[in-house]
Amino acid sequence: MIDPLPEEVDEALWDEACRRAEAIRGFLMRRSGKVAAGDMALLAAELDVSRATAFRLIKLFRAGGTVMSLVERKPGRPNGRRMLDDRREEIIRTSINRYYLNKNRPGVSQLIRDVQTTCVSVGLKPPHRRTIEARIEDIDLQKRAKRRGEAEVVKRTTAVPGVLAASRPLQIVQVDHTKADVFIVDEETRLPIGRPWLTLAMDVCTRMVTGFYLTMDAPSRLSTSLCLLHSVFDKSPWLREREIIEPWPVAGLPETLHVDNGSDFRSRAFKRGCEDAGMAINWRPPGEPRFGGHIERLIGTQMGKLHLLPGTTFSNAQELGEYDSKRHSALTLRELERYIALDIVGNYHQSIHGSLGRPPIAVWREQEGEIPLRLPQDRMRFWLTFLPEQERTLQPTGIHLFGLRYWSAALSADVGSANRRLLVKYDPRDMSRVFVRRQSGNFVEARYADLTLPSITLHEALAARRALLAKGRREVNTRTIVGTAIEQRKLVDAAVKATATARRGCPARAKTKVDDGSWGSLRGIDSSKPVAFEDTE
Known part of the structure; x- marks a missing residue:
């Protein structure tokens, strides 16, 4: 419960508090020492309260010293007082932390069902909905929003007293x-x-x-x-x-x-x-x-x-x-x-x-004219520092990167002598050129091997490559390939069976027509004298 301001107090309560403050202030001024029982009885009668209440009011006034300290408070449970037993409080606290304060952002109704189900399962009386909602309200709003991923609430509840400021351009x-x-x-x-x-x-x-x-x-x-x-x-x-x-x-x-x-x-x-x-x-x-x-x-x-x-x-x-x-x-x-x-x-x-x-x-x-704008001393080195890179082997045809081929006359001396992969820097916004680090450590610019090609981005190059592969796949006749593979498989199986059958029936290798002379000898092919074939016609 938040203490009200003086202007928020009910008129009758304020008037009564002022009357009590005036009576107690006069009573304390007249009696600086120990208060006698008779005097306290007189004050209690003046205030129209019991002597115990009169003692309490004096104590409150001495502590606060203001009329507000004597304003009568509404009866009820003191702020922060909990009436639930520890077991049910622990169930509510655990359910809120485990099920409610997460990025899935479950609703309050789901949380209430979880709490009540848990209580019933362990033989406890389920707490009222308002009790569970009150425990949620007790959690700091920003903490609750952060745990639940509620960015707008976090932004709305975050103090921003400081300002990020700069006094000059590019600071x-x-x-x-x-x-x-x-x-x-x-x-x-x-x-x-x-x-x-x-x-x-x-x-x-x-x-x-x-x-x-x-x-x-x-x-x-x-x-x-x-x-x-x-x-x-x-x-x-x-x-x-x-x-x-x-x-x-x-x-x-x-x-x-x-x-x-x-x-x-x-x-x-x-x-x-x-x-x-x-x-x-x-x-x-x-x-x-x-x-x-x-x-x-x-x-x-x-x-x-x-x-x-x-x-x-x-x-x-x-x-x-x-x-x-x-x-x-x-x-x-x-x-x-x-x-x-x-x-x-x-x-x-x-x-x-x-x-x-x-x-x-x-x-x-x-x-811009008031301060010297700083530019990289070595523009090319700065450029290359932040460009992405790949490693490639220098081939006789040049450097191959993302399906594109690059060449520079400066790389001629390295062809055949480069026994390791070379670092290649490229700009994805302009793939018409790359920068190749030679074995000496220097970078050289290599351009399209085909100088008639236009400049394209890496995204365009990769998209074109994917489109080409997709076109190739569409042009493939899968039925023909599968049918050919099956015919090849049948051919091999038949050949294996025929060979096995022949070998089981004829242990010794049968002579061929070349060996038995029916086709004539071919030994003359390797001799120095060519073999003369007769015309049988």
Whole structure:
């Protein structure tokens, strides 16, 4: 029970408390020493209570010293007092911890049935529904929500007194992943292939998007690294390839990367690459999404834009309704990437940000000249550090990777002398070239062996390879193959039986026509003189 404030007390109770306080205050001022029984009787009569109650009221007033200490409390059970026996309390506590506080989020009714069933099975009277509900209410709301996986309740009950702030561009860059709320289609067949993953990076100071990466693969070191490479380098060539004319001036190494605790951000290669380039990594505390609030809000904004596209899944089933996302999907991965880029540079960067009160690009332009933006000293080394790799053997025809063949004149000297597999770095966004580390330790760029081939992504290369294999499987006549195998099996079985029968009936090897001279001798074939065959006609 919560103690009321003075303004919340009933008028009659307040007046009575004031009368008692005035009488007790005067009584104590007149008598500083030991109180005589007669005096206490007079006070009790004035207060219209028994002497025992008068003693209790004096004690309360001395302890509190206020009128509120004398306000009459409603009768009832003291707050926190439990009337159930220990056995039933333990059953309720165990059931709540084991069955109610879990990610399946069972309802209260199910918990009540479990508790009552357990009590009956051990011969105890089941507690009332309100008793069980009261025990649930006693549990801290945030603790209860965390155990039950109720993210919205956790967010609503979490205090956020601190603010993650940066005073200059690229001081803190946040990176995170999300599964896009839209289905995409295949480049060739235009059939739905699934929902892609989006990796976004954002500068906390200016709220500018520093880079992004879109892929069909789940979040990994690869997607994180490629997003970082997109963030650090000049984006002008990238924009030109996608026919985007709006500027995207963000480039440079961040001082600190603010990321979650995903395995992709914890990999040895990623950490070493960041350390080598002088970038610190700040991991968010586990289970504390509010520490990534800036990037979370940006992701929410971007997902909201995707809800306008054909094939959207919306945010939840209620919004989705009867809309068939797969049937309405229309954009390819490449088209969706361009759509997101257009929205970032032509809409988000140019619009007033709620926290800044200004467009992010205006804040960036204002501050970018005040600090020297740091770029990798060795651009190629930094690039190669974060690219994925494979090991391949150098063959006379070149390097074979994902069904593609690469060649460089610099590799000619290594053909035949390379007795070990070579490290090959590749960019999944552009498979027209790879970087091969020679035995000397230097990397060389190798391009398509067929220079007429266009640049494609790794996803496109793998999809084409799967399509080719599927086509080959469809062209296979399984009935013919099986029938041929059966005929071959019959032939072998008949040959084995015939040979076994002949050997059992003729122990000595029978002469052939060649040996008995009926076909003539062939020994002259190996002699120096050729054998002359007579014309019998």
